[in-house]
Amino acid sequence: MRNDIRDVEVPAEWDRRGLPGWCYHSEALLTLEKEELFKTHWQIACHVSDVPEPGNYHTFDLCGERAIIVRDSNGEIRAFHNICRHRGSRVVADEKGHCRNALVCPFHGWVYNLDGTLRGAARPDSFPDLDKNEFGLRPVECEIWNGFIFLRFRDGPQPSVKELLSPFAEEAAAYQMADKVPVEDIWTEETPVNWKSVRDVDNEGYHVAMAHPALQDLYGASYFDEPYVSGVSRSYAEFNRSGGRRWAVRNYTKMSKPQDYLPETLHQAWVYYGIFPNAVIAMTPETALFYQEFPLSTNRSLLRSGTYRHAEEDRQQRAARYLASRIDRETVEEDIQLTIWSNESMASTSFEGFYLSDLEYGVRTHHDHLRKVLPVYNMEQAPNEDDLQMINSSLDASVAQ
Amino acid sequence: MNVSLSACQEFDKQKGMLFCDVGIKGSGAARYSAAMYFYKQGRLSLEMLEICRRCSKFDHEDPFKLAEHEGIDLLLQSDFEFRAE
Numbered sequence: 001m002r003n004d005i006r007d008v009e010v011p012a013e014w015d016r017r018g019l020p021g022w023c024y025h026s027e028a029l030l031t032l033e034k035e036e037l038f039k040t041h042w043q044i045a046c047h048v049s050d051v052p053e054p055g056n057y058h059t060f061d062l063c064g065e066r067a068i069i070v071r072d073s074n075g076e077i078r079a080f081h082n083i084c085r086h087r088g089s090r091v092v093a094d095e096k097g098h099c100r101n102a103l104v105c106p107f108h109g110w111v112y113n114l115d116g117t118l119r120g121a122a123r124p125d126s127f128p129d130l131d132k133n134e135f136g137l138r139p140v141e142c143e144i145w146n147g148f149i150f151l152r153f154r155d156g157p158q159p160s161v162k163e164l165l166s167p168f169a170e171e172a173a174a175y176q177m178a179d180k181v182p183v184e185d186i187w188t189e190e191t192p193v194n195w196k197s198v199r200d201v202d203n204e205g206y207h208v209a210m211a212h213p214a215l216q217d218l219y220g221a222s223y224f225d226e227p228y229v230s231g232v233s234r235s236y237a238e239f240n241r242s243g244g245r246r247w248a249v250r251n252y253t254k255m256s257k258p259q260d261y262l263p264e265t266l267h268q269a270w271v272y273y274g275i276f277p278n279a280v281i282a283m284t285p286e287t288a289l290f291y292q293e294f295p296l297s298t299n300r301s302l303l304r305s306g307t308y309r310h311a312e313e314d315r316q317q318r319a320a321r322y323l324a325s326r327i328d329r330e331t332v333e334e335d336i337q338l339t340i341w342s343n344e345s346m347a348s349t350s351f352e353g354f355y356l357s358d359l360e361y362g363v364r365t366h367h368d369h370l371r372k373v374l375p376v377y378n379m380e381q382a383p384n385e386d387d388l389q390m391i392n393s394s395l396d397a398s399v400a401q
Numbered sequence: 402m403n404v405s406l407s408a409c410q411e412f413d414k415q416k417g418m419l420f421c422d423v424g425i426k427g428s429g430a431a432r433y434s435a436a437m438y439f440y441k442q443g444r445l446s447l448e449m450l451e452i453c454r455r456c457s458k459f460d461h462e463d464p465f466k467l468a469e470h471e472g473i474d475l476l477l478q479s480d481f482e483f484r485a486e
Binding site: 100120 | 435438
């Protein structure tokens with residue numbers, strides 16, 4: 001398939017292999033992934049509606065880094081490292097909350113204004129004069145895209161979020177996602193797999209007909225994936241004309257109302273944007289949501305998701321949203337099982353690796369994006385763990401020459 | 402929502418925070434933060450700032466009662482109306 005903005009055609013000939021199995025259980029590779037993928041690529045922290053009023057804050061931890069997103073006294077959203085400049089304690093210990101005045105470090109009591117500047121150190125008589133900017137909270141790069149707050153802990157190869165997602169700008173704007181409000185707190189769950197096994201499952205719809213009976217019933221006839229191109233992918237599906245045989249699907253398609261602010265092509269559709277390396281923003285007529293996964297270890301990952309609804313919704317919309325969440329919950333449980341099966345194969349010496357369908361080209365393009373950042377993924381045999389970083393650097397240099 | 406407070410408004414806001422009702426969620430930290438603001442202006446004693454720090458995690462603890470109990474001087478500047486109106 002080809003669209004006007006980007007070439008999403010599956011080539012006639014392509015390498016159908018996936019990443020080598022060792023990539024899913026290498027400690028040394030995970031260290032590189034944390035440093036060169038997760039900390040240097042945009043991550044969705046939350047939504048503007050998670051911090052609606054001045055003083056509201058939300059925290060976000062990732063691979064040993066931690067951030068606080070706070071709406072300051074002027075209503076501006078700011079992001080800082082959640083690290084006191086004194087001894088490095090968390091300035092904010094809760095996941096979310098409201099600060100009535102200034103941020104107070106719970107360790108010794110340094111006080112920071114909501115713009116990050118230092119109001120004062122505890123026991124100020126025990127310090128020389130401290131410059132409020134020099135000793136202020138260190139900012140984290142932050143960008144808001146359609147209401148979603150993205151952070152990046154270190155500079156990296158991606159352009160701005162706006163530019164990254166520009167192929168979808170018009171479609172995304174139609175959803176008015178910035179005006180939505182949280183359905184509930186951000187959801188997290190640990191899962192016993194390498195993070196890439198989560199993404200490998202999510203990056204293809206080939207398994208939908210087999211593994212997700214509710215999704216198949218909802219939109220299986222029209223579902224398609226566009227692969228990763230320049231860091232983003234897209235999937236799209238319209239409701240089946242048959243109306244659904246399963247209870248939740250049948251009633252959801254009855255209850256889901258076309259939203260007058262959306263173009264007709266999105267009235268009865270679910271749309272997904274994949275954002276390299278580890279996130280998805282999905283839109284339905286009722287909600288906008290994000291989900292992502294972070295590595296905790298080589299064989300444990302954190303799943304994280306937030307869902308946002310219309311600020312004003314009537315009973316029918318609320319019912320539709322509830323039914324959509326039932327379909328989605330069922331799908332997530334099914335996917336978790338698939339990721340476990342996929343991940344355990346990587347530990348088997350008998351498994352010879354993926355042989356991918358054209359319908360799984362998104363998996364390959366995601367892997368190709370990974371290979372571009374860390375060329376060591378190209379090694380079919382596991383390198384010595386102690387040498388992995390050096391080998392990656394040398395491959396990096398050879399690619400650059 | 403983009404409203405910057407004037408110095409005068411900020412003073413009033415911080416004064417309100419310093420004397421906010423005991424028991425309100427987050428009021429301990431708010432009082433200590435306000436105390437830091439007034440300390441920096443030279444309007445609050447170091448000793449009173451320390452009392453507010455000790456009370457900052459306890460929303461139900463009234464730092465002024467604790468100061469009175471411990472015989473701490475509150476004022477530094479006579480032009481600062483220290484009592485809540």
